[in-house]
Amino acid sequence: MAEVTMEKLVSLCKRRGFVYQSSEIYGGLSGAWDYGPLGVELKNNIKDYWWKEMTRLHDNIVGLDAAIMMHPDVWKASGHVDNFSDPMVDCKVCKARFRADQIDLNKPCPNCGSKESFTEPRQFNLMFSTHLGPVSGDDSNIIYLRPETAQGIFANFKNVVQTSRVKIPFGIAQVGKAFRNEITTKNFIFRTVEFEQMEMQFFVKPGEDEKWFEYWKESRINYYDKLGIRKDKLRFHRHGENELAHYAKDAFDIEFEFPMGWQELEGIHSRTDFDLSRHAEFSGKDLTYLDDQTRERFIPYVIETSAGLTRSVLMVLSDAYEEETLEGGDVRTVMHFHPELAPVTVAVLPLVKKDGIADLAKDIEKELRGDFSTFYDQSGAIGRRYRRMDEIGTPYCVTIDYQTKDDKTVTLRYRDSMEQIRVPIAELTSVIRKANKEYRRG
Numbered sequence: 001m002a003e004v005t006m007e008k009l010v011s012l013c014k015r016r017g018f019v020y021q022s023s024e025i026y027g028g029l030s031g032a033w034d035y036g037p038l039g040v041e042l043k044n045n046i047k048d049y050w051w052k053e054m055t056r057l058h059d060n061i062v063g064l065d066a067a068i069m070m071h072p073d074v075w076k077a078s079g080h081v082d083n084f085s086d087p088m089v090d091c092k093v094c095k096a097r098f099r100a101d102q103i104d105l106n107k108p109c110p111n112c113g114s115k116e117s118f119t120e121p122r123q124f125n126l127m128f129s130t131h132l133g134p135v136s137g138d139d140s141n142i143i144y145l146r147p148e149t150a151q152g153i154f155a156n157f158k159n160v161v162q163t164s165r166v167k168i169p170f171g172i173a174q175v176g177k178a179f180r181n182e183i184t185t186k187n188f189i190f191r192t193v194e195f196e197q198m199e200m201q202f203f204v205k206p207g208e209d210e211k212w213f214e215y216w217k218e219s220r221i222n223y224y225d226k227l228g229i230r231k232d233k234l235r236f237h238r239h240g241e242n243e244l245a246h247y248a249k250d251a252f253d254i255e256f257e258f259p260m261g262w263q264e265l266e267g268i269h270s271r272t273d274f275d276l277s278r279h280a281e282f283s284g285k286d287l288t289y290l291d292d293q294t295r296e297r298f299i300p301y302v303i304e305t306s307a308g309l310t311r312s313v314l315m316v317l318s319d320a321y322e323e324e325t326l327e328g329g330d331v332r333t334v335m336h337f338h339p340e341l342a343p344v345t346v347a348v349l350p351l352v353k354k355d356g357i358a359d360l361a362k363d364i365e366k367e368l369r370g371d372f373s374t375f376y377d378q379s380g381a382i383g384r385r386y387r388r389m390d391e392i393g394t395p396y397c398v399t400i401d402y403q404t405k406d407d408k409t410v411t412l413r414y415r416d417s418m419e420q421i422r423v424p425i426a427e428l429t430s431v432i433r434k435a436n437k438e439y440r441r442g
């Protein structure tokens, strides 16, 4: 089986309308990407799947959608103003910039190959800043684009406790944009300056944090299995002493084997009472929680699950891609998306256009719209139409022919096995629903 490479993914994404370079007609903007008609569907499906998994399937997790811009003191309290920086070095010859912890400083420059040395590492804060209101020039109205969604959750902890009926242990989940002025952006949508995160902060009683940390580690790795991601492509990486963030008691990354190697996909962090204590200190507000059973008052400990949404898109694309050699030597490119994630679930394809067959196909496609994301295509040989659908990961193709007119049945073709069965139109929705539920990658 041919290896999936980043070049192949980038090319397929561009060709089929998943991901485009930002501002491409102006030569592009480095570290920013746009999601095209299929990409936005895939991204939304991943987001919806996460949201359902993390909120609706629990009775103790609620959602939030906080503003991207927050009071600047939030970022002082969180430690981002002082600590959210990476060490940066410049090549003395070509002036290219690198993260000092991502290259070997004793080797030649990865950009120009020069053996001249690099500058001394200096800390570079990753937060984008701007000014609120028309006055600028000093730092009095400085404001940041959030570098993570988590702080919106901590800042609203009191609001949520007071206005919803949550009781500890409980979680608050949020999906949204985050911005980081990354020193080096590469590997397509893996590391970008604007990206989306899916985060959940789970508030627990101090002393119960280790139990919940284990629970969330287990739960989050199982989630990827449900999503249809191959198990041997995922692993845990525990942070060593020198990797742990200043607030963390313990931390594990879930890593995925991307085309460029094993890299972080999601972090599970035991954050103690660091965040709420700091916000209580900086805001002067009481952020303790009162347990109305025991009458105990305490600042909860926090277990965080922090996944990248746009990075998950890259994971799903990488995991799904296959160049399959068929009998006879033909090669088909097929994206094995889980049916819940596929941008198009069902394609409806008339075998002939005449004698009312195309109209019948259009009617069937309209019928299916209420239940699935559909696509109608009547142009080209059927084999080519199947290939087009395989390449965008459409799990089911329905073909309409003369027999459909006679006996009200259609041909249903499965993407992974390419098996074809005859199904009555009346049963199409339930057959597809069942196949979705039972889906295992073929």
Ligand code: ATP
Pocket (backbone or CB within 6 Å): 148, 180, 182, 189, 190, 191, 192, 193, 194, 195, 196, 197, 264, 265, 266, 267, 306, 307, 308, 309, 310, 311
């Ligand atoms: P790194 O050390 O690689 O810069 P991090 O450990 O600082 O990343 P976190 O702050 O833990 O990352 O962010 C949580 C998640 O958000 C990551 O696991 C990743 O999926 C996503 N993420 C972080 N930075 C970026 C980025 N620049 N582009 C895309 N996704 C990102």
